[in-house]
Amino acid sequence: MFKNKLLYVSPVIALLVVFIFLLTLFPTVQPQPKNLPIAIVNEDQGVEIPNQPKMNMGQTIVDNMKKTTKSEEEPAVKWVEVKNKEAVQKGLNNQEYYAALVIPKDFSTKQASLRTPQPSSSEVEIFINQGMNTAASTMAGQMLNVIVDNMNNTVRTQLLEGLKAKGAILTADQVSNVTYCKESDKCE
Numbered sequence: 001m002f003k004n005k006l007l008y009v010s011p012v013i014a015l016l017v018v019f020i021f022l023l024t025l026f027p028t029v030q031p032q033p034k035n036l037p038i039a040i041v042n043e044d045q046g047v048e049i050p051n052q053p054k055m056n057m058g059q060t061i062v063d064n065m066k067k068t069t070k071s072e073e074e075p076a077v078k079w080v081e082v083k084n085k086e087a088v089q090k091g092l093n094n095q096e097y098y099a100a101l102v103i104p105k106d107f108s109t110k111q112a113s114l115r116t117p118q119p120s121s122s123e124v125e126i127f128i129n130q131g132m133n134t135a136a137s138t139m140a141g142q143m144l145n146v147i148v149d150n151m152n153n154t155v156r157t158q159l160l161e162g163l164k165a166k167g168a169i170l171t172a173d174q175v176s177n178v179t180y181c182k183e184s185d186k187c188e
Contacts (some may be wrong), residue, residue, distance in 0.1 A: 032140055035078040039088045039100035040065065042081070047108040057111045057122075058103040061151065075142060085125075092129045099140035100127040101147070114159055122155075124148060 044058025063080065069075035080097060082088050088100045102125040110122040128141040128150070 030170040033076045034074045036140055037078050037080050037097050038140055039080050039082045039097040041088050041102040043105045044103050045105050047112045055108050057108045095132050098129050098137050098143055101144055151163050
């Protein structure tokens with residue numbers, strides 16, 4: 001009699017175990033982020049170029065990022081402009097932002113130097129708030145990395161096309177510096 005009951009109960013137990021394992025998979029489904037607060041700090045002072053209006057690449061980047069998110073109904077990112085790096089650190093500590101992108105004071109100056117014999121790489125800083133939702137923080141970090149990579153590719157292409165149109169010859173140092181660097185990269 002006991003063997004008969006075990007015969008009927010074992011498939012039910014097996015289904016129950018499978019059901020429990022399926023339930024553990026649901027939290028790993030990647031939801032699409034909506035209005036993920038990411039801070040952006042533009043400390044860029046801009047640069048004066050002879051015979052041209054003042055260039056502020058940092059502000060151009062901020063404007064383009066905001067313009068992109070305004071076109072969507074529910075954007076993945078809600079860009080929050082913050083005054084300075086200290087305010088960003090405070091906001092990250094208070095869990096107001098999932099991540100932050102900081103554009104330094106000399107960003108445009110270094111960007112303009114890429115067309116000179118002594119080029120200097122532009123750098124941006126990325127901060128990820130590991131204290132918040134892990135999946136959302138990871139997505140925010142990946143988004144910022146993609147943004148920086150896209151900035152790299154756009155600027156590199158524009159610089160190389162501009163120099164090619166002028167018939168300029170680049171040194172190895174100039175070519176190696178035609179990129180933005182994230183703090184985690186080692187660009188000198």
